[in-house]
Amino acid sequence: xxxxxxxxxxxxYHNARRSSSSPTPHLAQSxxxxxxxxxxxxxxxxxxxDLRGKAVLLNFWATWCGPCKIEMPWFVELQKHYGxxxxxxxxxxxxxxxxxxxxxxxxxxxxxxxxxIGKESVGDQYxxxxxxxxxxxxxxxxxxVDKILGLRGKAEIEDAVRKALDTRPxxxxxxxxxxxTVPAPR
Amino acid sequence: xAVLRNTLSLRNQGGGAVLGFVTLLAFSSGIPALAQVPPPxxxxxxxxxxxxxxxxxQQTMVSLNFRVPPGYHxxxxxxKSEFLIATALKMDLPTDIILGKIDYPPGExxxxxxxxxxxxxxxxxxxxxxxGVHPMHSVVPGKYVMRGVLRYQACxxxxxxxxxxxxxxFEVKVxxxxxxxxxxxxxxxxxxx
Numbered sequence: 001x002x003x004x005x006x007x008x009x010x011x012x013y014h015n016a017r018r019s020s021s022s023p024t025p026h027l028a029q030s031x032x033x034x035x036x037x038x039x040x041x042x043x044x045x046x047x048x049x050d051l052r053g054k055a056v057l058l059n060f061w062a063t064w065c066g067p068c069k070i071e072m073p074w075f076v077e078l079q080k081h082y083g084x085x086x087x088x089x090x091x092x093x094x095x096x097x098x099x100x101x102x103x104x105x106x107x108x109x110x111x112x113x114x115x116x117i118g119k120e121s122v123g124d125q126y127x128x129x130x131x132x133x134x135x136x137x138x139x140x141x142x143x144x145v146d147k148i149l150g151l152r153g154k155a156e157i158e159d160a161v162r163k164a165l166d167t168r169p170x171x172x173x174x175x176x177x178x179x180x181t182v183p184a185p186r
Numbered sequence: 187x188a189v190l191r192n193t194l195s196l197r198n199q200g201g202g203a204v205l206g207f208v209t210l211l212a213f214s215s216g217i218p219a220l221a222q223v224p225p226p227x228x229x230x231x232x233x234x235x236x237x238x239x240x241x242x243x244q245q246t247m248v249s250l251n252f253r254v255p256p257g258y259h260x261x262x263x264x265x266k267s268e269f270l271i272a273t274a275l276k277m278d279l280p281t282d283i284i285l286g287k288i289d290y291p292p293g294e295x296x297x298x299x300x301x302x303x304x305x306x307x308x309x310x311x312x313x314x315x316x317x318g319v320h321p322m323h324s325v326v327p328g329k330y331v332m333r334g335v336l337r338y339q340a341c342x343x344x345x346x347x348x349x350x351x352x353x354x355x356f357e358v359k360v361x362x363x364x365x366x367x368x369x370x371x372x373x374x375x376x377x378x379x
Contacts, residue, residue, distance in 0.1 A: 063269040064339055065346040067300035097269070105269060130226055131345040150345035151300045 030145075033058070033138045034125035038092065038116035041103045046090070046116055049142065054088045055164035056138040057157075058126075060118065062095040063105045065132040067151035072109045074154045078161055079113045085165055086140065089113035092122065094129055135160075139167030227340050227347055228255040235356035237329070238319075242363050245286040245320040248356060250275070252313055252336065259308040260338040262293025266307050270339075271349050275315055277334035282325045283360075286318020299343050321360045329359050 033056070035049045048056070059075060061068035072091075079089045093102045093115055106115045123129040126136065137146040137160045145167060146160040233251040240246040254260055261270045277285050291314060293307030319332065332355060339349040 062346070064271045064349075066270070066298070066306065066341060067344055067346060070300045101269075131347050133345070150342075152344075 030143050032142050033136065033144050034122075036119075036122045036125060038119065038122060041099060041106065041115050041117070046114060048090075048138075051088050051090070052142050053140050053169045054086045055082075055140055055161065055167065056136075057087065057089040057161060057164070058092065058136040058138060059089065060092050060094050060123070060126070060129045060132060060134045062093060062132050063097050063102060064095070068133040069109065070151055071133055071135075071157070072111060074157060076110055076112050078158065082161055082165060087161060087165060091115040092118040094118040094123060094132065137161065137164040139164050140169040141167055142170070143167070227258045227342065229350060230254050230260065230336065230338055230340070230352050232336070232352060232354055238356070238358045239361055240319050240321055240358045241361050242321045242325055242327070243323045244363070245318045246358075247286075247289070247316045247318055248332075248358065250315045250317060250354060250356065252309075252315065252352075254310050254313070254340070256311075258340045258342050259296070259298075259306075259310040260340045262307040262309055263290035264293060264307055266305070270306075271337070273309060273336065273338040275317065275334055275336050275354065277317060277332060277354070279319070279332055280330050282322040283330060283332070283358075284320040284322060286320045288318070289316040291315070298341075300341075319358055321358075323363075325360050327360050327362055329357055331355055331357050 033048060035047065037045050037047045040046050048058070057075065057078070059068075059071070061072075075089050075091070079087065091106070091111065091113060095102055095118065097105075099117060102115060102117070126134070131150060133148075133151065135148040135157070136144055137148075139145045145164045148157060148160060231253050233253070235248065235250060238246065238248050240248075260273050263272050263274060265272050273290070275288055275290075277288075279285050291309070293309060295305040296308055296310070297303075297305055315336075317332075321330075334354045335351040336354050337349060337351045340347045
């Protein structure tokens with residue numbers, strides 16, 4: 001045990017020395033996605049746990065992020081295609097741009113899923129979001145199924161979406177799996 | 187942007203020790219860790235600027251040589267989208283030393299895997315920004331330090347990183363204007379009647 005602790009401290013020391021230290025907390029696969037409440041572009045507050053029962057694609061992005069812009073039309077298609085099967089895509093804008101600017105950007109991109117105004121505290125919950133885009137796939141049971149950092153192919157994202165859709169809601173959450181739709185940005 | 191920037195700065199203040207231990211525990215306990223988080227890009231750097239002589243009441247251009255780390259690019263001063271963050275130098279000069287023009291190089295027009303159909307105007311590798319330094323006549327000759335920051339936002343081929351600022355400083359030696367000798371010709375005699 002002492003060896004493990006010593007090794008842990010050694011690794012930690014070197015991580016701390018590196019300016020490229022990794023984020024805390026470290027999210028493990030199958031851990032429950034941290035819950036949060038954020039304001040959407042329409043002014044309403046959205047809580048992640050309200051989507052329990054659905055498969056959620058949680059995408060951190062920003063208006064200044066070129067690769068994020070590439071993914072957005074894919075997300076629009078995925079929402080159209082898999083929405084009826086219980087997929088809910090949620091965008092979190094980690095941006096200093098105004099709500100109006102973010103709304104304009106989302107509208108120009110034809111986004112058909114809700115965009116939330118990000119906060120530092122939510123970024124911290126998800127490991128610090130060191131680069132964008134960063135996408136978490138959350139199963140119907142609220143557990144993290146996959147994480148995609150940076151721009152990847154659409155097929156890879158779609159595979160992860162299917163994986164999230166294949167999960168089963170926790171038994172006491174089945175009732176919460178409502179068919180209520182979430183408003184897209186206005 | 188502050189959202190990400192602040193998060194990064196918090197993480198860089200020693201969370202690594204905790205993380206290392208947690209990571210180790212994760213490995214040893216067999217918990218499947220999610221994809222490893224890549225380190226943030228190394229920062230843009232500026233080469234040391236040799237002491238530059240500047241003359242009072244004149245503008246002297248001082249060249250600042252920056253380097254973008256390999257594999258990354260930053261937006262030029264004139265990116266092609268209103269949403270992109272332009273590279274910009276902001277100087278805060280001593281009293282009576284006026285900031286002249288700032289000459290940014292044109293960006294390289296490149297395409298990237300994330301934007302194959304759209305050329306972006308970027309700086310990659312080395313680029314030079316020239317800053318005009320214009321000491322007023324009232325400045326006492328001597329050495330002065332010019333300070334400022336270069337704000338930029340970097341991306342690689344697949345991801346973008348939060349905007350950062352690079353402190354910039356260089357020294358100038360302010361000299362008097364050259365003596366003009368017999369610059370003023372003798373005045374014509376005034377005739378007073």
